Amino acid sequence: MDDSELEKIRQARLEQLKSQGGPGKASPSAGGGSGGGGGQDSGQRQTAEARQSMLNQILQPEAADRLGRIRLVKESRATEVENRLLMLAQSGQLRAKVTEEQLKELLNAVADTKEDEKIVVSRRKAWDDDDDDLFDF
Template sequence: MDDDELSKIRAARLQELQAQQGRGGGDEKQQQEEAARKSAISQICTPEAVDRLGRIAMVKEERARALEARLVMLAQTGQLRQRVTEEDLIKLIGMIDEQKKDEGKITFQRRKVALDDDDDDFDL
């Protein structure tokens, strides 16, 4: 093999190793963020509420993350006066469900044509 070919192979291998280290660093950062989030939630919530969040996460991961984000936001803005209990968490879930229920409502308005004979069939 020529020196040029060897240097190309070495450069490609070096790039491959650097890419793997970059991905590994991303996992480490993600683990640190996860640990920080869990620490914040354990300070905000009672152990029963943390357990409830864990059970929710087993079923719907994205919903548990949204609840955790909302709890952290409430704590940062100073809207939480005490630790969140399981009952408070259930109330929060109910409030979020009500908001989503109103947002997801779709209404259809059908146009009526002036010469529509379909309505005549039902007039008795």
């Protein structure tokens, strides 16, 4: 596949996502159904656009593509990585645009912290639990 074919596929997928109301920028004609809360929606859209603009400034195109693919699979992971990237940029710790390799390292760091958070369920037996009597021979 050459670059023009890949670009056509990307554009078709983007249009599909827009029509479904999925991640990505919504078209201006798409939101005419809700009556109340229009100001709140506008504020959220502006916040999302500002966030996307900052991410475009700090990510190389390959890294931005990878983050977009991650968002399609697991939105919470992509949001967490974006939050970390924005925090690093605002604190001045990013000297250059983030490469795809650096993004992979950040993803691994996020995945490592997620593995540490495990939930253990311990169930207590009641004193008159009849299940213990099932196997008395």
